[in-house]
Amino acid sequence: MNEPGRTVDFGYEKVAWPDKAKRVRAVFASVAAKYDVMNDLMSFGAHRLWKRFALSLTGLRPGQRALDVAGGTGDLARGLLRQVGKEGQVVLSDVNPRMLEVGRDRLLDEGYVANLQCIVADAERLPFRDDSFDCVTIGFGLRNVTDKAAALAAMHRVLKPGGQLLVLEFSAPVAPGLKPLYDAYSFGVLPMLGRLVARDADSYRYLAESIRMHPNQETLLGMLQSAGFAQARYHNLTGGIVALHRGYKI
Amino acid sequence: MPATPAWLASVEALLNRSISQSTQAAAAARRLHLTSLQIEIEGVLRVRAAVAGDRLALLWGGDTAADATIAGSPLALFDLLRGGTSGALGAGKGRAAAAQIQGDAEIAGRYRELFALARPDFEEELSRLVGDVPARRLSQFAKGALSWVRSARRIAGENLAEYLQEESRDLVSKPELEEFLLGVDQLRETADRVETRLARLEQRLRGPA
Numbered sequence: 262m263n264e265p266g267r268t269v270d271f272g273y274e275k276v277a278w279p280d281k282a283k284r285v286r287a288v289f290a291s292v293a294a295k296y297d298v299m300n301d302l303m304s305f306g307a308h309r310l311w312k313r314f315a316l317s318l319t320g321l322r323p324g325q326r327a328l329d330v331a332g333g334t335g336d337l338a339r340g341l342l343r344q345v346g347k348e349g350q351v352v353l354s355d356v357n358p359r360m361l362e363v364g365r366d367r368l369l370d371e372g373y374v375a376n377l378q379c380i381v382a383d384a385e386r387l388p389f390r391d392d393s394f395d396c397v398t399i400g401f402g403l404r405n406v407t408d409k410a411a412a413l414a415a416m417h418r419v420l421k422p423g424g425q426l427l428v429l430e431f432s433a434p435v436a437p438g439l440k441p442l443y444d445a446y447s448f449g450v451l452p453m454l455g456r457l458v459a460r461d462a463d464s465y466r467y468l469a470e471s472i473r474m475h476p477n478q479e480t481l482l483g484m485l486q487s488a489g490f491a492q493a494r495y496h497n498l499t500g501g502i503v504a505l506h507r508g509y510k511i
Numbered sequence: 512m513p514a515t516p517a518w519l520a521s522v523e524a525l526l527n528r529s530i531s532q533s534t535q536a537a538a539a540a541r542r543l544h545l546t547s548l549q550i551e552i553e554g555v556l557r558v559r560a561a562v563a564g565d566r567l568a569l570l571w572g573g574d575t576a577a578d579a580t581i582a583g584s585p586l587a588l589f590d591l592l593r594g595g596t597s598g599a600l601g602a603g604k605g606r607a608a609a610a611q612i613q614g615d616a617e618i619a620g621r622y623r624e625l626f627a628l629a630r631p632d633f634e635e636e637l638s639r640l641v642g643d644v645p646a647r648r649l650s651q652f653a654k655g656a657l658s659w660v661r662s663a664r665r666i667a668g669e670n671l672a673e674y675l676q677e678e679s680r681d682l683v684s685k686p687e688l689e690e691f692l693l694g695v696d697q698l699r700e701t702a703d704r705v706e707t708r709l710a711r712l713e714q715r716l717r718g719p720a
Contacts, residue, residue, distance in 0.1 A: 497514045
């Protein structure tokens with residue numbers, strides 16, 4: 262996978278395969294402090310609804326174990342913690358220590374201590390035993406992963422049989438007439454918001470570009486099926502701006 | 512595969528929550544492990560229900576063959592799910608109002624049982640969104656409203672029937688109808704008796720053969 266000369270997308274740019282992870286880490290280290298504010302501003306708060314919808318489909322019960330990959334500031338992990346209760350356990354993992362620190366501090370401040378584990382981990386090489394989680398989520402993280410197929414395979418490996426993977430990610434708009442408006446917003450307004458609020462226009466330009474380079478709904482569905490997920494399907498949210506893909510390990 | 516609508520995912524989550532809370536429903540689901548049922552509401556939607564373990568999945572569309580298929584109008588399928596008789600399973604195209612089953616009828620019957628056992632408690636679901644007390648009040652209000660609608664519909668029907676029978680005289684009343692039908696029955700019996708007597712008289716007039 263890591264042969265010399267191999268390149269990968271970093272937004273619209275092509276970079277050497279090992280460099281993408283470093284550059285993604287740099288982007289998120291730069292925006293970590295303002296990440297939540299920016300999410301609210303950029304999506305007009307809709308990201309809360311998208312995450313709430315994802316959480317409504319986990320099927321988790323008290324006492325179960327869940328893993329939030331690329332969990333960043335812990336939005337999904339907080340919902341998972343509520344679902345598994347005090348007897349359950351949630352592992353929040355992220356490749357970026359700065360983002361994880363923000364998420365961990367926030368969850369600790371909210372009183373989640375005993376049943377929360379925070380781990381710096383690469384989604385492609387998850388440091389967990391096989392068949393160890395009832396549900397795995399990855400929210401707005403997969404497009405930043407260098408080798409998506411390896412990440413999906415790793416998430417499949419750590420899921421228990423019967424467990425579910427939920428992938429929440431930006432996707433391709435399908436609602437008629439939405440695409441030109443969405444493009445104008447992504448490339449005009451987002452970098453401006455990034456410059457004004459997070460003082461980092463480039464990182465938010467990368468965000469818009471990485472969304473365009475991310476596999477569309479059907480391609481990602483095929484990747485889930487190739488990774489071994491059964492009953493794989495997806496739900497378009499907000500006209501396809503975001504899609505939730507799901508599949509079971511059987 | 513086309514996108515599965517978000518509302519279908521919410522219905523699936525609701526049913527799975529009910530299944531996980533009921534040992535009977537979970538057992539019914541386990542009996543259906545790795546089976547599938549295609550539900551086709553004519554001209555409206557096509558949904559595939561599939562079970563793995565004790566978890567139900569609802570998928571939009573579905574091109575591969577399912578173990579069983581139930582097709583029909585929305586009313587027929589709703590009635591079938593409720594266990595009604597008018598939505599009974601039809602075998603031929605003649606019974607347009609009935610739900611049609613193809614494939615393994617036993618699996619279709621088991622899915623019907625699963626859906627009945629997994630019927631969600633709407634007050635419980637509402638309480639997750641708005642809290643226990645408002646959910647109780649909203650539920651009581653909804654029950655009251657439903658009861659009022661049923662009662663209003665019954666009273667309106669009675670008033671209409673009374674007007675048509677007593678005022679406009681377009682319809683006869685039930686006692687009048689029963690009296691008429693009784694008279695028809697008596698006339699038929701009398702006619703039968705006369706016919707028998709005439710037959711006997713004819714036989715006598717012809718004399719012994």
